[in-house]
Amino acid sequence: MNQSPGWVFVLPSLVLIGLIGLPLIALVWRSAGRDFFTYVLSESAFSALKLSLVTSTISVGLALLTGTPLAYILVHSKFPGRTLVDLLVDVPVVLPPSVAGIALLMAFGRAGIFGAWLNALGITIPFTTAAVVIAQTFVSAPFLVRSARIGFAAIDPQQQEAARMEGANEWQVFRYIMLPLAGRALLTGIIMTWTRALGEFGATILFAGNLEGKTQTMPLAIYIGFEVDIKIALVLSVMLLAVSLVFLALLRRLEEPD
């Protein structure tokens, strides 16, 4: 059972491990230096980190508030067009972020189809921090819906039946039976959504632009930094890598059986 897998398996595996591992090692290696913390503590790095954390947190909140009920409906209700909604929510997962950015501009841009109405009311979305949140929610919320849907679907229907027999209404079933039982899947969804929102680049630069402290999140600061001062791009990348690794570790903990 525990015999060595043989070179047919080991060699291809090593190629992939190298492909993923070497760039990450190179990133950390190249960023190391006496001035590392000077860059970490620099104002532009700090403002990008702060903006990224604030916007991704709001995006996760929005995804949770809207995605959880949607996932619940998708699992528990039969309605015409359900398959279509199901498919629609998954589209951002496969959509290139630049396409998402253009689509958001066409819809909510100042001259966009709906943005023009909003503009008439004095509300402009593009090039604001709100635009960053919208872009992040667009691309990341589907991960929460997916995760929550899996969580809700895995619950034994008999448990809901039992609760209803005891006189629980729909909200009580959701609040006291479904939410706790799907808690772990929801947490997984939250972390995945968060990670995706933190990394959002393409839709943000098109829809929200690039302004330090307002719309310049970590990935944008890394992109601009690459062209101005590679050192700051490297340091920011390592910071983002560290945050992502923490999320990954958390997720691994969640996925471990009790």
Added chain:
Amino acid sequence: MKRFTLSFGLMVALAMVFSACAPAATPTAAPATPVPAATTAPTSVPTATPTSTPAPQTLTVFAAASLTGAFGDIGKAFEAAHPGVTVKFSFAGSQALRTQIEQGAPADVFASADHKNMDPLVTENLVATGADQDFATNLLIVILPPKNPANIQTLQDLAKPGLKLIFEDPSVPAGNYTRQILTSLSKDPTYGADFSTKVLANVVSNETDVKQVVAKVDQGEGDAGIVYVTDALAAPDLKTISIPANYNVIAHYPITALEKAPNPDLAATFVAYVLSADGQAVMKKWGFSPANP
């Protein structure tokens, strides 16, 4: 099964975090790998065998975003004059192209919108000393969306609070020039010492190249931007406000064959073509002024 699905989803999400910057870091750079034979093949067709077709060669030209229209035309003319040659362009902000060249991108020719992004390449031995030559100059101009929603009529109007101005990042040549212009305008009492500060307070985005500014202003997403005169000519539905000559910046565009060019001979031929009367006629057609008027 459930755990597998979740792990897979996470991997996708994480991969996106790290890949997020990657596609954009080389926005248009997809330089075709030059045919290895091309480096040794003669650039001229041997006259002894008139029926043979020349070995196919690919020339990779990295050019400032503001050269998109003009160089597109020059590329076509160059291909017509040199059968078998394909010219591939990567248009982006000069600062992005310079960085890519520094990171080893296999480019043959580099045409920058300023010397600030050319000179470091000389120091780094990626361009031979004295090899780069100015081939065009350009001026800057204020552009407004076709409908001019903010009703901007003069340069002074740019300082009105609440405008949404879209500029280039200061690392982009045009963004650097824009800030130089604002600084000199602020020295004129007509505009006031705080003119530059007020205008920059209206900036909602610092874009990564000049064409992004044109596109976003053209879409009506911004109230105004500052780009090259040639960009405004290429987008005729935009409204413009000219910047007086004594405050404007003359942008000098240098071009050079790169030291590590995969096709050094062809690169030199292309540079010579841009500087030739034919090349200069195309530049003029697109609104550029000659380097040595």
